[in-house]
Amino acid sequence: MTALSIRGVSKRFSTRTGAVDAVRDVSLDIAHGEVLALLGENGAGKSTLMRMCAGLLLPDAGDIRFGTELHASAHRRTGCLLEGSRNLYWRLTPLENLEYYGGLKGLHRRQARERAASLLQRFGLATKRAEPVQTLSRGMQQRLSVLCSLIHEPAILLLDEPTLGLDHESSALIVDLIREIATGGVAVVISSHQVDLMQEIATDVAILRRGELIVSAPARVLLQGRESIFEVQVARGLDPLQQACLVAEFPDVRITGRRITVDNRTDILPLVLARVRGGNLVSVTRGATTLADVFQQTVADSPFTPHREVQYA
């Protein structure tokens, strides 16, 4: 059953120089228990789409439904973590924050207290329950933010950059937490720049570019047929001219810093290696295609369509 249905949603913002289409005619569906990773570069429209799903921003066109409800009336069933860990009262303790947000979501005090205690216990914050939030580490604050969005046991969870600014260990903890939440049947929409982490949990992937949805598919389908790649490591990054020549000559080649990846094409690998000067070559390995590779290639392949600028008279 569809938990969240986004149909033809668009949003345009006015700026001093004209109007910018932040999201253009996006349609998506997500079912209970699925994790949809919303990927895109900065300014792709991920946060705008998330805010529209949360009801913080009104779409100019299209509609967003939670099951059969329109978004405006769905706050009871939706949990939302906005970018960073800024949805906490820093002078209150984790328990007090959870109780407060539980109350805002319509829970009785005792109910909120019990759920808060259980969440803190389950996700390793029980010992910090009475410490003011400002004394907790960044990772703990972020975990608490996610818990605040879970206090009312939502059916749909919207997470905007939940691992922003976290170290690897804290990010991994958040990923574990999200996986556990989704296993319980919650539909999760998550936006992040950490594509490698998204690969660990995403069942579905949607890639936005300049407000347009350019890919929407199950993660396994996206990775299918691209099981392996060649990975060429070089000692020094290629200069911009070398990079441009290489990509122009071999469209299947992607360059990220000192890493050059070539899709499973044994025919072009020797040619690529020949272009990389001998002394610069460190290693050639065969590895699995990652979601990051797919994302990078998809974004690179999609035709560049500049923002439609509309000048006001």
Add this chain to the structure above:
Amino acid sequence: MRDVAAQFARLVGLELRRSWILTTRYRVDSALSVGLLVLLFYGLLFGTRSAALGTYALGSGNEGLLLGFSCWVLATGGVSHVAHDIEEEAKTGTLEPLFLGVPGPGTVFMARNVAAMLAGVPVLLLVATALALATRSVFHVCAAALLPLLSLDMAASGIGFALGALAILVKRVRIPVVLAQLVVVGMLVSHIEGPGVQQLLAWLPIAPALHALRRLLLSGASLTPGTCVLLVANGMAWLAIGFGLFQLSIRRARALGLLAQH
């Protein structure tokens, strides 16, 4: 209807708890705030007294002092609470989650206003006790004064919501809030009489409440049914106008994407 009232009462309780936790956690800060409020009031009171050659708008007795202080706390707090809260919450990043709650932001800020008013009662009692001990006298504040005070609080809250509407859209409204407080303080310490003035003041926020309080204190006149209706109508009308503007600004902020700004 009963459910709505119960939910609102629960929300007020939630806000009172939050306020109590913060007050008791930062005791010194809270005590200093109350002290500063009292000092400001006395400074203004004696300044006005000397400027007005010994007369004071609400009378110079202890009852007048206490009611004057109550009006000062309710009016200056009422006009500033919502805007101040929005400015602070936007700065710390907790504003948007309030919009994700089941009751909606309008109801949350209304509950916060009611909670702030209720939280002010112990402060008033404390000040009254201190005043009684200092002057070794007993207060006789009549219950009829409660209606003008309520009307004053509702009208002040209406202005507060209008300023809150502005805060939702532009976030920084310190100067308009201070200006509104100055106007309210000016109304508290001044007393204008003249033909047709009362008819004009009846349409303004807070003014009918202050007029009724003056009549109660200075001439001992009781509230007529007409005055009671005027007080309720004035308070409710200004609250409705302010709250309506607040809801409109929320809709506009949602349309323009202004909620995330600070």
